[in-house]
Amino acid sequence: MASSLDALGGLLAMSEPAPNLEARALSPTVGWLVLVCVVAFIALCILHADRFRRLWMRAEDPRTLGLFRILFGLMLLLNLSGMWEQLEFLFTDEGLFYTDTARRVLGGKQFAGYGEGVDGEAVGFFGPAAILQFLEGPRYSLLMFRSDPTFFWIHLWAYVAVVVVFILGWRARLMGLLAFALMTSLTMRNPIYMTGADVVFKVFFFLLVLSRSGHAYSLDNWLRCRRLRRAGRLSEPGGPGEGAGLAPSDEHPKGLEAIYRRIPAWPRLLMMMQLATIYFYTGCAKTGGIWAAGDSLYYALNLDHFYRAPPQLLSSLFGTNLFRLMTWGVHVWQIGFPLVLVGLVARFQIREGFGPGRGWRRHATRLLWMLVGFGALGVTVVALPVHYEPMRGGPSTVQLQWLVAVGWALGMVALALGWRRLRDRPLHLRIRGRERVIDLESVCTWLLGRRLWLTIGLFFHVQIFMLMNIGMFAPIMIMVYLCCLNGTETASILRSLRRALARLGGPFAGLRPSGPPVPAEDPSLPQLHRDAAVMPAWALGSALAAAVALVLAEVEGLGAPWPGAMVWLGLAALVIGGLVGWRRGRRDTGLPADAVPWAYGPLGRGLATVVVVTHIGAVALHCIPDKDSCFAFRREARETVAPWLRATQTDQSWGMFAPNPLRSNVFLKVLVTDEQGEVWDLRTDANSPRNKDIPWIWYDRAGKITRRVNGDGKWYRRWFARYHCRRWALDHGGELPRTVELVKVWYSIPTPEEVAGKGYYRPADLLERAGHEKSVAKVRCAFEEDGQLTNELRERHGFPSVDEGAIQRRNPRRQQTWERNHPGG
Template identity: 40%
Template structure:
């Protein structure tokens, strides 16, 4: 409900923002308490071993789709990724990684060299997050070489060759391409950026790969492979047998891998669908007309859909819209069903005593606080419609009573729904524990049936297959749907995948007579590895996993929670006051405020507390390996020390690194408790209940488990934050963004899923480019679909811009919409660079420079579903009747920077070169050299050093000097001259 979109700042919402922030903190704290009560389940869910085949299948299909996604840009390679395209290399540096290249010389002027000015400049680039090699060199030769390497590496990744390191190279090269220019980006890029990272975290090469084939081949030769049909070796699942008094290990065909990366894929897919579903809250979606408008966008449909729309636009299309909207918004129930079934399948004991009440307090508090947030803030976001508010069309309220009616409806609905959910879950759970013969009617109806059907994969994933299949067949939106469908493999287990592939193989053999392996013909896929097997060392000997019977003391996670609360409170208390922002604003106008007003205490960054939690966990885990326990009385000392250290940081300038070090020392001192035999035995018995399965081992040792838990919690929090609606929560939104920004940008996990949200477009938008040649003749470049709608359009023009059926996807239409301003950012800053590119391209193709280039936005409205019902419209007729055009931008090529080809490009094509003066005028001087030297001077002053601006250490480049250096130099020269006289 809070995702409803506003168009102008809501000052009432801004006023409520601080209160919402504190209630949100309370809700998150309660949710954390719930998971702490269920920490045994948490450990089992994230830290267990898993079958590698789902992630292997995702690697193959997702990698192939990612490769096709890049190759699908082939016609735009020059335009997007080469220096002769829309952005020359130095311009791409400025727009895509400005902060990283502040200390990098462009080599544009004769006096300036190309490269980093000094070590500090290299460090700034190293900070990231855009490390694309194409930002250093994007000449055609370099790009084609880069692309060839990328193709080879991606094929190796898909085939699973040297996967352990090749996946990182593939990811780096892939990001190097798409991060060079984001003009063509759509939701497709978000899919491949976000989910590629999870493949990096997984051991996706342990199945269906060249690596595993070579491994099995080697083990078979050594007689150490567990093979199907040989029970003495474990039938492919692995075994350890006694041979001559020694243990012999038969390794499984598919070695188990950590489960947590696959679970991250599952959670992020659910977050994707839920976010896009809740953001689609506009009247077009509510009315059920979204499918109609989406299918009538001329940039998307493969075949004209106007006839279908006239028949089904107000019936079947509306049903599709409502089903799709509900399916997306409620997709997380699938994850809930998977967790509930897993919980019961693993026979995890129910909570009792204090842990049960802690879980109830946590979950109840979480619901109650979010309930309070809605009641507190919803009134300032609600805008009653002209018709007021009605409840299912049965009870109607006029506009003046609409808000009160909504408040009462929501106020009663949420508590009633929460109670019904709890009672329903208890009844279904109790019914499942009851023998079937005692259940009475519908004996099969229980919690498991609800989780398998109403909330299960066979419904929600099949709906996803239908939805995405519909998009693939009816609309041309590129590789978005195939890439997202590749992530569906994470929802299946390895045996299910192998069974499906065996059936497919049998069908291929039966129809095409293609030979298949024996196990496929028998319908007996290879089994998963026996997770009870001990870990195996490099010599093929079993080894005991260190810390197998070790668990963190209860006080540690509560200490971590307390530190996180302290982190939030201290960040709020040390937040800069209004004078900091006023100072930045006035400085742009050349007005400097008083130093007293501008003084700010040091901000306490929450990330330091995150480091504390990680270090505490590692120290305690390491101490437990040595048989030492943690004294719980040290926990409050740690929290108070962290709080006090943050005060010293804020007011005295003490580095938070010192506080982290002190906390580490206190933790070491607190981890010196010698455990007795009785304590160790009691812990071992407790841990035996927490193990991921009977006799199974963990995916990592104690230190690895601490790191993985910290990474998963931090990443889940970061991604969850990105999916929360902003709703003018300015009092805390920026602070949260600063905490997670570096992690999300470095891992390329920033994401937004507002596709067709809050409403789909209801107008078709095109881009027209007009070129006035040197002789004054005007040419229309026919760059978009509108050209085929013109009365004098030829078939050749239509085949170029409006092919029917439209098979091969092109991003040119997306680029046109973005430049025309119908996408985010209004497209204004793209327009001048696109026009300049047209100037240069015209000069290259025609041999002379045109006078000017003009860009126009061309649009026409899509007929409403009611108007189109039973009366299909012709797009060309609608365009010619109701189309409009307005001028966006105009450039005179000869007067523009990069308005013509510089000599570097001319030499490549054998064109006559310009004079050196004309060539230099084409380049954009961004004054990087003098800005970098000024930055060095400012940093020295900030460190409290006595600064002499004429000191040679500040003269690191030859491309200009700061204004104060010029003044000081002239004054020094004047004084020297006066002294001579």
């Protein structure tokens, strides 16, 4: 067994690309420069902690997240429908993996303390330590314990029912948690099918569960308003408070409740940061020559697994011109999308009246921003030699480094001067007789605002959705744009939609709005949080210093007690600072009556801040690029945050079509030889030109499964062939075939220049004329592990039992090993 594992490890090592030793040698320097940038930025946040608190910990209108809950739930159901044909293949013991095999293959470490009932071992966990190891994740799935079709369908319909109740908004927080748990239980059974859209669903669902999305457009809020109306305590449009609530008075001693209570803003802000992370990560990952040449859209549209209708004629006309402009434009847009967050923060500071700071605080701010800027420049200049190959007639590496350094520095100066000029002395221009003022707010609204960047994204995703069938990725990405709107904007859009539908007449006539949107809860109501408690800057600074000391201790290899001491010092600083801030808050005056209130009291704000900082830090460290120039620190950084990401199901990677899109169309034939020696082609690759319906409307996961088996999931190949052994037996009265063979089929996509010069091609003709075939796996079903039906499955389908010796299973005995490694556990 050990020798076979060693051999497998050797094969995997040979298949991996050789490391760039020069880049790895630079990685420690890159790591220190990145640390300087991170520490400087965190210090900036501490220096301006009042702005951080006001942005993240405020209470806001709930209607955006209420609508988000409804649309997100509908998208979940649509995404599930796209897997309908593969559900039993993916998630049951009649599919790719038997239940015990799934535990061993997909969750071996997690289930190391779980007995399979072999040779007298108990079935189940061996003790508390085994349960704790299971809870470390990530396969939190009921289907890892039982996955027969009956149990699976009960599980599935329970999930669907909970999602429907979540959409309706009854017990929204509880139903959201249950739906998230059931979705995780479903998806963690088998990851072979997962696409970028499935990861989007995972990471946004966690953030949605953290929110109070049931405070608007929900049965919860409707029932609450009905109870308050009966008690005479609801503020309604046209009455006292106009629906926004009313403070206690002689007429209303207990006051009136608002229709839409305010909710914490930070979950929505985390959604916006997650959206920016998706685009920025995938844009930065597209470093290949095909993207630089502008040919990525051409190749993506000509992948037979994706296009809805043959694009070859369009490609011959626009592949060398319009498609290239679109490719470059999308690439720049993806990398630049985080500018939306810059515009958001800048406009918030202007709206809230935050100035540039005074005295030492202003100078410290400038110094820290310079550290961030020059630290990032240092990373770029240091890593550039291993990412750049000088071309004939082009600049040398050293020349390019100087050009980048000088241009970067001049850009920082221009940005600082321009920012200051627009903030303090706006430009006044006269255009067509009208004076136009160009100030910082207008620039942030237009150049760094949502209307530009989201509009480009909307056109991009609609175009992709019309031309390519990539499942729910485009619809879910368009839907999550909703998180970039505040509640008032959402209410105004819905009001406009109602007015438009009312104009159609008939059954829609009653939808005409009778007045302006109902306002959110009045921020001046006395029951809202307005305390002055703040975490002292010295406590935050001490915690940052302890964190830096912890990093230094780990790098220098200092053992106990130093790492633990740094952790406890940081925690002690925060706890003591929290108590000091709470005591001061009881004495000082809180927020002004007209200011946006806090989402929570002091303790709630502290806990929410911990969640926000932890999640942002975990995602940022997890998304460190998988490059040799990050070799010295990437693995350690990811291992540090892995427990949080596993527990929240927010581990992520956004390398779609990166670093280059595929330039070949790859398919998979499944050839079955039956007992009579006849060979059958199962035609399983539904996205192949020989099988594909045109136009292709409904998404099918067969293409993703094919790409996974042919590509980075090569280890699936024998399991996939074994599944077809069993599937054939289920469909043929229990009779096994002799062999199952997987044949990789592919052809190269002609270059844009070729189709521009010679005209468009027909995929089926090119596949037949220039296609290649290669056998990638072949199994003899009677002798292959898990290649036969177990007697349990045979009995389930009414087939006669066979001798257990004819069933090839691997039944590991774990208890002895577990007890040896965990004495007393």
